[in-house]
Amino acid sequence: MSIADKIFIDMCRDIIDNGYSSQGQEVRPRWNDGTPAHTIKRFGIVNRYNLAKEFPVITLRPTYLKSAVDEILWIWQRKSNNIHDLKSKIWDSWADENGSIGKAYGYQLGIKHKYSEGEFDQVDRVLYDLKNNPSSRRIMTNIYNHQDLHEMNLYPCAYSVTFNVTGNKLNAILNQRSNDVLVANNWNVVQYAVLVHMFAQVSGLEVGELVHVIADAHIYDRHIPLVEELITRESYDAPKLIINPDVKDFYDFTTDDFKLENYKKGEQIKNIQVAV
Numbered sequence: 189m190s191i192a193d194k195i196f197i198d199m200c201r202d203i204i205d206n207g208y209s210s211q212g213q214e215v216r217p218r219w220n221d222g223t224p225a226h227t228i229k230r231f232g233i234v235n236r237y238n239l240a241k242e243f244p245v246i247t248l249r250p251t252y253l254k255s256a257v258d259e260i261l262w263i264w265q266r267k268s269n270n271i272h273d274l275k276s277k278i279w280d281s282w283a284d285e286n287g288s289i290g291k292a293y294g295y296q297l298g299i300k301h302k303y304s305e306g307e308f309d310q311v312d313r314v315l316y317d318l319k320n321n322p323s324s325r326r327i328m329t330n331i332y333n334h335q336d337l338h339e340m341n342l343y344p345c346a347y348s349v350t351f352n353v354t355g356n357k358l359n360a361i362l363n364q365r366s367n368d369v370l371v372a373n374n375w376n377v378v379q380y381a382v383l384v385h386m387f388a389q390v391s392g393l394e395v396g397e398l399v400h401v402i403a404d405a406h407i408y409d410r411h412i413p414l415v416e417e418l419i420t421r422e423s424y425d426a427p428k429l430i431i432n433p434d435v436k437d438f439y440d441f442t443t444d445d446f447k448l449e450n451y452k453k454g455e456q457i458k459n460i461q462v463a464v
């Protein structure tokens with residue numbers, strides 16, 4: 189059984205058995221037929237993944253590595269907030285008529301700031317510090333910019349990453365305020381695990397731990413039967429993540445530089461509804 193499966197199954201069981209239901213309260217998200225999308229949630233989940241041991245992808249159903257990596261490169265490398273720069277359609281419901289999702293995600297990472305060494309955006313400052321100040325405890329990004337929230341179509345969910353170099357290992361904490369467990373839990377874990385792999389490779393470091401801190405980890409009402417079935421499925425050993433070792437500059441990575449070797453997994457759940 190992959191470690192990611194075990195963490196995922198335990199978290200889902202905990203949410204369903206011990207979670208708090210929003211039924212009877214006012215909630216913002218809606219299903220596409222206009223019905224309120226209620227959830228059952230747990231507050232303050234912390235999941236630790238040792239990336240040096242195995243790649244944290246679930247095998248209960250496929251997590252699409254290429255689409256997940258394309259979205260993380262859209263945010264962190266292309267620093268875009270326009271869905272026309274993204275291959276998948278996953279952000280279409282939150283874009284305006286020009287394709288923009290507002291001043292969110294990639295837009296925030298691309299804003300430049302002043303330092304004594306010159307101007308950097310948040311991504312370039314992290315890459316600079318990993319090479320030049322690896323013992324720093326100040327290596328982090330934060331895209332939850334209150335001043336711009338009113339111009340974001342959806343407030344950032346995975347909003348901050350703290351990087352910490354310990355010996356020759358790169359560790360990271362991903363802070364997430366809200367997580368749709370069926371649709372995006374493993375999706376987000378895989379994305380930030382790949383990001384740690386990329387940053388480690390271009391900084392001459394090895395991968396360490398990814399700690400995923402989730403404030404509100406929820407399962408939407410219409411997903412509960414799907415999750416109940418998913419977590420009783422057979423689980424397989426984790427595949428191996430293969431990265432093109434020749435890439436030495438973060439901005440040169442493309443989705444073709446990543447593949448999963450021996451990714452044995454269950455059937456995809458077709459047509460999962462996403463609450464908007």
Ligand SMILES: Nc1nc(=O)c2c([nH]1)NC[C@@H]1CN(c3ccc(C(=O)N[C@@H](CCC(=O)O)C(=O)O)cc3)CN21
Nearest residue numbers: 252255276277278279282342368371372375462463464
């Ligand atoms: N309710 C909700 N849940 C989310 O996960 C979510 C939002 N809203 N709003 C913005 C983004 C969009 N995200 C999404 C949306 C859909 C998929 C999705 O459909 N994933 C498919 C694979 C899609 C593909 O490879 O193209 C899956 O089966 O998991 C993933 C992330 C994550 N975010």
Ligand SMILES: O=c1ccn([C@H]2C[C@H](O)[C@@H](COP(=O)(O)O)O2)c(=O)[nH]1
Nearest residue numbers: 216343345346366367368372373376
């Ligand atoms: O990367 C992402 C982006 C979004 N989500 C989910 C979490 C929530 O279900 C919705 C956002 O709704 P809020 O009311 O703003 O919390 O999107 C995710 O899990 N991961």
